[in-house]
Amino acid sequence: MIYEFLANLFGGDVIASFISGALPFAFIVPFALFAVWLERKVSAHMQDRLGPMRVGYHGWMQTIADILKLIQKEDITATDTDKKLFNIAPVLVFMGSYAAFAAIPFSSAYIGSGIDLGILYIVAVSGLVVAGILMAGWASNNKYSLYGAVRSAAQVISYEIPTVIVILTVVVVVGSLNLTKVTEFQTNRFWDWMIFGGSIAGIKKLILLPFMFIGFIIIYISSLAEVNRTPFDIPEAESELVAGYHTEYSGMKFAMFFLAEYANMFAVSAVVATLFFGGYHSPFGYLGNLIGLTWLVPIEQFFWFTVKGIFFVFVQMWLRWTLPRLRVDQLMTLCWKYLIPIAFVNFLIVALIMVL
Amino acid sequence: MLKTEQMVLNMGPQHPSTHGVLRLELELEGEIIVNVKPHLGYLHRCFEKHCEAMTYPQIIPYVDRLDYLASMNNEMGYAVAVERLLDIKVPERVEYIRVIMSELQRIASHLVAVGTYGIDIGAFTPFLYCFRDRERILSLFEKTCGARLLYNYIWIGGLSHDLPLNFVNETKDFLKDFKKTIVEINDLLSYNKIFIERTANVGVLNLESAINYGITGPNLRASGLKWDIRRDDPYSIYDRFDFEIPVGKGLHGQVGDCWDRYFLRVQEMEQSIRIIEQALDQLPEGEITSALPKRVKPPEGQIYSRVENPKGELGFFIVSKGQLQPFRVKVRPPSFINLSVLGELCKGHLIADVVAILGSIDIVLGEVDR
8 A cells, every 4th residue: 555655656666666665674773773672671670680771761772872883883804704795794684684574564554565475485585594694604704603604504494494384384274375365364353363263263263273373382483593592592602602603793784783683583573473463453453443543544553563573572582581592403303303293293284174 | 535624613712601711622523522622821820839929828818819709718728728737726706707708608609600501501691690699698798808809808817807797697688588599590590491401411420530530529529429528528617517418410311410510509509508507506706816826937847738619629738848938839729620521521512512511610710720
């Protein structure tokens, strides 16, 4: 809808495409600023501390101050790095995270690109991040970075398999890869959310319920691994690899990695929310419909979508500050010996239920 | 044919989890450790040579800087050694205060060990809980002698200050709260599934090689030997207290693995609480300065005296030629000797395990390098 609106406004598709494509950026930057602050506050309160308190009320401007500091920092490039790859890598990593936002439906009125292969596209472009990380690790010419990059590649690629299988499970139920359709399938009542079996009538819904729940657990665990968060933060394991693949980066290039990490956190949370928790739908119905202002509905939807996304981001932070970290081999064992077989059996059962 | 070769990875001296300025040279086959070479000496301060130029009481502040997380225990070890050389008997109250201070310091040291071990494994939050409680111990010390890390409190033949007002009650309050922290640490860390996965069956130190390497302290006890100098070669008044000596049982893996070494420290903190509680109850009134010698000038002779430090057996070998300065002081540093087993433990493990094993040995570089 926003795209059509822009196209009419400017009288051309080109400008409308550019603006429509830039809109997620207007979301990601404030979100990242907020999420970094939230992470520091969440961790602080879990650890009996206060966290940032000086810049603004309860330190809410702390991340803005941090960004200003990062902009002023010297951009150090070590002499023995592979300069080209070293400079491309942060951009590529950020691009991978950013491109995923194109197919995420923020509300019924706004989706960057409502393509029919939406979810598949998100999985595909997220895979690009690995290339960027490998580049960063290789170009840094630092053994710790290389270890981080290789671990990250192995991890992200392995954990994409259970993610995709669970996504297929949902797709089998909905019958579409289009994320808007997946969202519409779940209607605006919370008992129709996919985690509760979707908007299917009768006994089938009850039978589906436990399997959808298993699917949700698996995709959430895998999404943690894909964004390199504890207990799967092995690529940047601070106590072993210093900072993993971005050890050698400083200044704005480091900020790019940082931004990409937080953008990615929201992207995976958004996918989980869209697949299992009703996407942009409100759990209680809309105020706009109630008082007869229909233009309010998309804004409410955007609000609910953001709330759901931030809730899952919060859970990621919660886990990060509670759990220790797994070891490389244990990480792979978890994926290949447990998650993939369970996800696969789960998928077969759901498919059978849908056929019968 | 593909040709492969081993990779050398330099870990430290500036690395988040080498616990100071330890440098490890890792020879790796992929991520698997083939060989570990520790390089020492970044913190060498010529402690032993310095001692020969100073009078006996002047050495005490330098003793603080050996294992800077357990300064009270170091002072205790040195004071006991010189007192044995001088053949002094210190007043009852001094003995009790010394025991209370040593055990509080033992808890503080183990809290650092347990907390930083959490960080090594990737859990950041327990670390801050540990440091919160360590902070209370340090403020108790601060009230007593004015310093928080390097105290110069236990003197030869006595103490620098008596206990401050209300010390007994404040310590009891702290111990009451601290018992809850132990439960919290156990919930968050000790019995956490991921933590057990990471530490059980990793870096198993069997009893035979532990003895051969001269390992002492919690590391030796975790391998299954009930050896504690507080009980087996009592100094001060440790024979008056009722406490148990925990040993490693291999609850989640084999005896002497990283989890055992870690958990033994948690158990030792509980035993230290018992000792402090008994000492606080029995604490006699009296003088603390009566045995302070005017001039410390031991007769000609030599002595080896050892105490149980949080890290292991801390020994002082002192040779006196009847002068104001010692002729020779040799320290048996537990951290240094415990570190020697690192290479053997790490072989065949992954990089992540090196961090886990090093953390479980619990070294302090101030003592390793001296």
